[in-house]
Amino acid sequence: MIIEDYPATIRYVLSTRSESTPRSSRQFPTHMRDMALKDAQVWYTEGDFGYFATQEISRKDWVIGWQHFSMRSPVILHFVTERPMVAVVCIIKGKLSYDLSGHGNFIMPQGKYGFYYIPPHTENSTFLAAGDHEVIYFSFSADFLSSFVSQHANFQELYDAQQNEVKRGYVFPVFKIGVEERRILDAMKLNNLLGPARLIFLQARINDLLISYFSSLEIADGSHLREEDQRERFRDIETFIQENYHLPLKIHFLSRKAGMNQRSFEKGFKAYFGVKAKEYIEHLRVKLATELLKNSDMPITTIAYHVGFAGTNYFSFVFRKLQGCSPREYRQRFSGNFL
Missing domain, CATH: 1.10.10.60 (Homeodomain-like)
Structure with a gap:
């Protein structure tokens, strides 16, 4: 069981063989400082393959991570989380192929977002084609996740996996990042508020994104129920015709x-x-x-x-x-x- 309750984070390590030793830093190079987000912690790695960077804003209940990958050639990165991770992952640019421990391979295309469970202390990997890729993830503490467990059976499964540090990854329904979701994500990245106001703003936008996801999930469930209802009606009609x-x-x-x-x-x-x-x-x-x-x-x-x-x-x-x-x-x- 989880003793300390705070959200997990992701760290990437280069898997593909590199001709030179990768260089890591806790800040962007001088010529890239304009990419730095206010109040965010930076993890930056570069080499002959290109570079990858994560910027995070952390609170007790959530972490927002902005990830950029600029690859000169195809690259495989390993990623590990030290704690059981429940996160929303949004693919802003590019297409990422993941190999999630206990789940297997799956592809997340540009313009999609969904919930994931990533088991702790397991080696996972992602394949990135040459080019630029951008991802935003939102990691949640168990306490924060418990506040919306009752929203859908999926979230009870996520919560139980996180509480029990299950070693198998889970992938839940993914949906299109529509105009409203993109507006929420852009607002998080571009806002210029300072101090507590900034954190309140980010918390509100996280809630907005979760509401959008819940709405999409309800629509998908409703569609499934309507299809099942229609099948039941046609089965009844078939019986009626035969009789x-x-x-x-x-x-x-x-x-x-x-x-x-x-x-x-x-x-x-x-x-x-x-x-x-x-x-x-x-x-x-x-x-x-x-x-x-x-x-x-x-x-x-x-x-x-x-x-x-x-x-x-x-x-x-x-x-x-x-x-x-x-x-x-x-x-x-x-x-x-x-x-």
Whole structure:
């Protein structure tokens, strides 16, 4: 269990072989000082591969880390956290390929953000292609995380992993960094407030970002529930058709019974069954008709009405389309089946 409660941070180490010894510093080189953020601690490393830098603002409940990677050639970096880490990771620029201990490989493209659990004292890695990459991460203490555990079952899992220092990493749903999320991130980076006002401002923007994530998660969950609800409706309609195939089943009637407008019903039915509702009904009726033609002496006209066709002409047309012969020819072919 966690004794001291403060948020974890990430440190990167060069994995790819370098021709020269990397140089590390706690500040930017003179020509890069304009990149420095107010009140942030700096970790800077450079070499023939390029450079990578992290700037952090730390509080008891959270850490904000701005990470820049400028690579002259493809590079692999190892990263380790000394404490179990629950963080929101935002990919501002570039595309990063991660190998997270206990989880495996995954790619985070530009313009996406999501929650992660990174186990402590385990070696993880990220592959960076040549070019510039920018990442912002927000790490949370267990106490801070507990304040929104009840928001979604995912966060209880994150909290439990953090509390028990689980050695397996977790990746939770990622969403697009939209206009509102980008506005929040830019405001954090560019604000010029000083002292306590700056920290209050950053805390407020963190809350804004979390609210955006929660909203996206609820929308995604709602979409999943709507899809499951739709599947349940189509399963009910399928049962209804199979039990009432002999009735004049019109599409507008079935759509009303499913509680959907006709356009949505027709589109959803085809997506679920692979055929249009009309085709599904015709296939079912013809299938039932073939059994009667093979195994009974019921007149063809009677069979047509019995399985739900309005007349023999259309019955014969549909039957020939699906079976390649007329109902009469089909019966003759299988006449030996009926005793």
